[in-house]
Amino acid sequence: xxxxxxxxxxxxxxxxxxxxxxxxxxxxxxxxxxxxxxxxxxxxxxxxxxxxxxxxxxxxxxxxxxxxxxxxxxxxxxxxxxxxxxxxxxxxxxxxxxxxxxxxxxxxxxxxxxxxxxxxxxxxxxxxxxxxxxxxxxxxxxxxxxxxxxxxxxxxxxxxxxxxxxxxxxxxxxxxxxxxxxxxxxxxxxxxxxxxxxxxxxxxxxxxxxxxxxxxxxxxxxxxxxxxxxxxxxxxxxxxxxxxxxxxxxxxxxxxxxxxxxxxxxxxxxxxxxxxxxxxxxxxxxxxxxxxxxxxxxxxxxxxxxxxxxxxxxxxxxxxxxxxxxxxxxxxxxxxxxxxxxxxxxxxxxxxxxxxxxxxx
Numbered sequence: 068x069x070x071x072x073x074x075x076x077x078x079x080x081x082x083x084x085x086x087x088x089x090x091x092x093x094x095x096x097x098x099x100x101x102x103x104x105x106x107x108x109x110x111x112x113x114x115x116x117x118x119x120x121x122x123x124x125x126x127x128x129x130x131x132x133x134x135x136x137x138x139x140x141x142x143x144x145x146x147x148x149x150x151x152x153x154x155x156x157x158x159x160x161x162x163x164x165x166x167x168x169x170x171x172x173x174x175x176x177x178x179x180x181x182x183x184x185x186x187x188x189x190x191x192x193x194x195x196x197x198x199x200x201x202x203x204x205x206x207x208x209x210x211x212x213x214x215x216x217x218x219x220x221x222x223x224x225x226x227x228x229x230x231x232x233x234x235x236x237x238x239x240x241x242x243x244x245x246x247x248x249x250x251x252x253x254x255x256x257x258x259x260x261x262x263x264x265x266x267x268x269x270x271x272x273x274x275x276x277x278x279x280x281x282x283x284x285x286x287x288x289x290x291x292x293x294x295x296x297x298x299x300x301x302x303x304x305x306x307x308x309x310x311x312x313x314x315x316x317x318x319x320x321x322x323x324x325x326x327x328x329x330x331x332x333x334x335x336x337x338x339x340x341x342x343x344x345x346x347x348x349x350x351x352x353x354x355x356x357x358x359x360x361x362x363x364x365x366x367x368x369x370x371x372x373x374x375x376x377x378x379x380x381x382x383x384x385x386x387x388x389x390x391x392x393x394x395x396x397x398x399x400x401x402x403x404x405x406x407x408x409x410x411x412x413x414x415x416x417x418x419x420x421x422x423x424x425x426x427x428x
Contacts, residue, residue, distance in 0.1 A: 069422065071311075072306075073423075073424055074304055074305070075395070076111065077303055078111070078112070078427040079426075081107075081115055081116065081281060081303045082115060082119055083299075083301055084280060084282070084301060087299055088264050088277035088280055089277075091264050091265065092259055092277070094272070094274065095122075095274050096275040096276070096277055097121060097142070097276050098123050098124070099123075099125075099260075099276055100113050100124070100125060101125045101278075103130075103416070105282050105415045105416055107303060109134065110137040110139075121141075121274075122141050122143065122164075124144040125143060125145060126145070126146050127150065128150075128158070144163070145163060145166060147198075148166040155185075156181075158185055159181050164222075165186075165187060167190065167208070168198040168199050169198065176218075177211060177217065179217060181217045184219035185217065185219055186219050186222070187218050187220070187222070189221055190225065191205045191223070191225045192225070193225040193241040194240060195225075195228040199225065199226070202248040206248065206249075223249055224257040226260065227260065230259075231286045233287060238263075242269060255273040255274060256272040257273065258270040260276050260277070261279045265280065265287070266287060279412055283303045284300070284302075284400060284415070302400065304394070304395065304418070306341070306347075306400075306418065307390060307392050307393060309390060309391055310337040310359070310379075310387055310388060310391060311374075313336065313386050316333075316336060318330050322336055322376050324368075324369045333380070334367075334380050336376050336378070337376065337377045337378075339374060339375050339391045341391070341393055342370055344372045344419075344420060345418070345419065346414060347375060347403075348370070350370075350407050350408060351370055351407040353365065353366060353367050353368065354406070355407070356398045356403070357392070358392040358395075359379065359390070360384070360385050360389045361397065362382055363397065364382055366378075400414065
C-alpha cells in the first residue's frame with residue numbers, strides 16, 4: 068500500500084467557483100491556471116473548466132504549450148508575455164494571446180514579421196511598480212500597437228497592489244490613474260483579479276482574471292469566511308493523510324526535533340505521514356488546527372520532512388489509520404497559512420509528493 072498522503076481535488080467545486088467569479092464580475096473571465104493551477108494540476112483543472120471558461124491565463128509559454136498539447140483550444144493569455152522575440156512565432160502558431168508590459172517587448176513585436184496578427188494585452192503600471200508601461204508612455208505604446216499589422220486586437224490592463232485590503236485607498240488611486248490615462252481609448256479592459264472581483268465592484272469591466280478564488284480561497288487576509296466579501300466559494304483541494312503510529316507520553320516529555328513541544332499532561336500523540344517535503348509548512352506552530360476523523364485537534368511539535376505529530380488525547384476513538392485532514396473542508400488552508408506566517412497561495416503551490424486524486428461529482 069502506498070504512502071497515504073493525498074491531495075483530493077474536487078473539479079465540481081472548481082467549476083462552481085469559476086461561475087461564482089464570472090457572475091460577480093459580469094462579462095468575461097479568464098481562469099488563471101498558472102503555477103500548475105496554484106498547485107492543483109493545470110491540465111486537469113483547465114479540462115474541467117473548458118466548457119464554462121472564456122479562456123485561461125498562465126505565466127509563460129511553457130505553461131500554455133502544456134495546455135495546448137493536452138487539447139485545450141480556447142484562448143490562453145501569457146501574463147508575463149514573451150521572454151524572447153523568437154517566442155512570437157510560437158505565439159502565432161499556437162494562437163496565444165500575450166501581455167506586452169515592457170518597451171523591449173513592444174519593439175520586438177513591432178519589428179517582427181508575423182504570419183498573422185495576434186491579440187495583445189497592453190499592461191499599464193498604475194501603481195504596482197512591478198511591470199507595465201508608465202502612464203506617460205502608455206498611450207504612445209497603444210498607438211504604435213494599433214498601427215501595427217502584427218496586432219489583431221488590444222486589451223488594456225493593469226494590476227492592483229493592494230486590492231486585498233478592503234479599506235485601502237491605493238486601489239482607488241490606481242483606478243483614477245488608469246482611467247485618466249486611457250480616457251478616449253476604445254478598447255476592452257481588464258483590471259480585476261480575485262480580490263478585485265470580490266471586493267472592488269468599480270474594477271469590474273470587460274475581462275476579469277480570477278485566480279486564487281477559483282480554488283476556494285478568500286484573498287482578503289484576516290477576514291472571516293462569514294463576511295460577504297468572501298463570496299460563495301468551495302475549497303477545491305483537500306490535503307489528507309493518516310495516522311501511522313500512536314504513542315503515549317507523560318507530562319514533561321518532549322515530542323520531535325528540538326523538543327519544541329513538551330507535554331503538560333498525559334498525552335496521546337499521533338504521527339501523521341505528511342511533512343514539509345509534501346508542502347506542509349515547516350514553521351506551522353503548535354496549535355495549528357488539524358482534523359482527525361472529522362474532529363478538530365491540533366498540531367504539536369515541529370513539522371519534520373516526512374512526518375508531523377498531532378494531539379489525540381481528547382479523541383479516544385482516533386488511532387492507527389485514522390484519516391487526517393491537513394486542510395480542506397474542516398480546516399481552511401488560509402488558516403494554516405496564516406499561522407505559518409505565509410499565504411494560502413504559497414502553500415498550495417508547494418504541494419508535492421502527494422498522490423493527486425481528481426473527482427467530479
